[in-house]
Amino acid sequence: MPQGKPSLPQLVEVAKGEQPSDHNHAAPKTLPNRQRSRGKDINVVPDSTPAAPIVISASGDIVLEYTAISSGNSHYWQVSSKLLMLGSPYFGAMLDSDKFMEGRLLAQQRQALVDRMASGAVNSSPGDNQDPMPAMLPIVKIPVSAKSELCGVEAIQIFLKILCFDLSETEEVQDAFHHDLRAQSSVLISKVIDLAEWFNSTKPIRTTLRAAQYRGGIKSKSSASVKVFTLDMLKLKERRIREMILISAFLGLDDILKAMTHTLIILGSRYWRHGLERPMIEEYPNWKYLSNGLEEELFHRRQCVLNTLTDLQAHFLRSYGGLESDEPIPKRKTTLGAAFSSRNLELQCRNGLDNGMQCDIFHLGQMTRFFALRTKTIFLGSTLVDENFYIDESDESPEQPAGLKEDGAHEEPQFAINQVIASLKQYPDYQIDNNHTGCGIRRRILPILDGVERFTADNRGLLGIQANLWQSPESRKQIAWSEKQGPNDHTVYIQFSRILKIDIPLHGAVKINLSPEDQARFMFTAAKYQWET
Template sequence: MASEPLDVSSQIPQKATGPKKSSLLIDHGPHGNESHQRGAEAPNNGLAFPRIVSPNGDLIIEHTDPSSTADNMSWQVSSKLLIEKSPYFRAMLDPVKFAEGRQLAQQVEALNVNSNSHSEFKAENDEGPISLPVVHITANTVTRLCGPDVLGLFIKVLCLDSMDDHVKQSFQGALRIESPSTIAKLIHIADAFNSLDPIKAILHSIDYQYGKKGRASVSRFSTALLKMKEDRIRQIILISKTIQNPVVTRVFTHLLILVGSKFWFNSPEPPSGEYLQWHYLPSNVEEELYYRRQCIMNTITDLQAYFLRAYGALEDTDPSPAPPRSLGAAFTTSSQTRHFQCRAGLANASQCDIFQLGQMVRFFTMRSKTVFLGSNLTDPDFSPDPSSEDEEIETQDQSPASSDVITIIASLRQYPDYQIDEHHGSCGVRRRLLPIIPCIEKYLLDSQGLLGIDYVIWSNIDARHSAEWIGSRKTHSVDVRQAQIVSISAHRRESKSRRWVDRYAEALFTAKSRNWEA
């Protein structure tokens, strides 16, 4: 029979809660499938026959979940490799530091373990449990979230050197194309056990491919990536950051900026309670990505406001007179100095402008839905029907994720060529709006993900200041002509290590003011 188990569940950090979803299909080791099957048939807790990770292993690790016996698993492992690879197990199995280590040493001595052969601990006819010292891990927030399969995967990585060569090769090949979801959970559980270095090492050595589609599918930004779910995007960011792959990190932080996040409804805040690592990116990355997205949205809003202001729907915030686009002083308004935008030079110039303004407001509010018409007269929280307040609160809590920026830009490209009559064919906003859009779009569609975070720079606190948007002083102005930035005034000091295209993108999206038709 197995020795009395050591309960070390209290030693495991409690870092995350959530539903368990296991995707690991790998179960390697001599007789691994057989031991899995027979263990599942055990009459009590399903732990009679452990999965053999280390063929000559001298220790059993047991995972038990009182609420679900289906999640009860055990593994035969090498205590030497656990101590060598994992600071957590090294400390826990140290007889000087912890009672668990002293109890383990006593069990080993009592069982008279032979370091060269452990066959005497196997039950007769291989029909009973293996009598080896047992370390007992009770299910907790980390193991329930990541799943016992991922815990087993973590243990296999630690004991990789004890596997037979063909088993080791097969294991590494399967791990190389394992799904990002499983690898992200592996990183999460390894971090909880303070044993991240072995995970980094093996992912580097096998050249992890981020799933079956391969590294090429994640190394360059394309619009096909916009279909990816937010959790998968965040998992790949966590993995690429952990294994220090700056190319993938930049592409996928760029992607997250474009698609937005369900956690960014008002502002980026950590999820309530315990959460997975990728749900709130550390080192101020979450705040920086949110800020960059807001800067992009503000730039698109400013472009729309530019044309609404030109047609008199908004007050002019620039006291300096703009160059006239009309045919002369005869075509200025009588109530203010605003020049007519009509280019036909006919008597119905005022009607042309009013028509264009109406169509523009209608398009922005009804078709692209990028402008909201509200009222300043009522309290936004006021409801004439108190009984509907609970429904409104529930609706707010279930608010959908933000639309991706590429879709917004595509909707603006659909602006029709409105004209009041056949004599005003060149007066529409479309002829002025469409040439400007590529100035924004080219940065959004950059294949290298230039809006994303460069972790080579970001990991250096001294160099990070030059790359942060959130810390920049927005005092500069930008002049745009057609699809090009023609001038930037009073921009902040730049790092020589940054590309000019990075500086231009930041300048456009963080500008205090923009002249869209310089």
């Protein structure tokens, strides 16, 4: 078994009428119904004892026991060892009499029980002359770990129900079981997936959830709403979005994964506020840090979009003299003003009047104030302040924010990209006087922002990830924005709201008849932009 996985369980034989000495639960007066649970009760975990376990397999020959560390309560499920071993490679190896001592001990106890029933030493169950009483069945203890405690008893029960579901059941029974699974919330199913990975049983869980056509617990009538990106998705809580990403990646649901990853890129994550770091706790739900490179790729894609918007602001600050330029700014055909040669800058004033320089200085001040105070998309700070120097050396320290809960409710999420674009679009049409109409950047920045928004607001989720392409290492290199082997040193030429051309060193210009996803990738991973060609 893989290193770090749960240890093998201990098998305890329970004789008829005896109760284990380490259990304080009294047996109920009547046995529970031996039929499978139906509908919404699939995840209900009622009280149970070794003599009256929760029946998952009516003809089950073992009883699984799980004792939660947090509560100390024990839970019991009657299951079929044959179905359990067929459904799970982990339990198949663990209960194999040819591989482990626990499996051989189980075989001996099962044979001893058969011999006792054949000799008439014990009576069979009143409801089925072929089955022994649950109190006579051997007990297998499910290993307790931080992961199983994190997932909880409800998820363990659904996990066992999937592993022990008999595929030879009638079509009606299978339809009812699949209907029950589709009704389960994304919270529970994401925990079941965590357990499946922990117990090395992903294949049967994936197969069953696909057969049930599970789509995140969303009703069939509204399932179309998660196939494409909509603004309503931005209202979802981050935990819900991440659970849907985990489930859709696990099941290979291309449409949902693409829409949900696009949504998380637009919204940002409260777990990215201080950079990309794994949770510090020993065990955490997989949705908190997505595996298979997804977390790193989504973080990288968001940063690419934000860097593009930052470069756009820097372009106009540089044009008006607010930032140094390493090379002369090419003369724009639409500019009517004469060149101002003292700083190798071209006047941005459209009218070519004598106060053209004052017009540019005015707009530079208004632009800086708008970006720094209104949209808060740039920061003005001092290079003279040592961040490690503190004037107040008293013992009193500023109050620290409360730590994150499991859903991150104590910390606000990052700003959404669509809100940044909407804020930049509110740029007023400043003018120094009535003779300088349209000298500011509003008429120039709005078309460019429309072009950027064409990628971020597209209902196809152009920033998102497709499951079928991400699973293959070869295709992943073609679509990953963070892939260093890709063309990440190219220049994008922008004309108004569209990409004019893409220039890749040593390859020349790229034709623009690319897919929308490839255009988005080239747009936001460019090393350099020519914003006004």
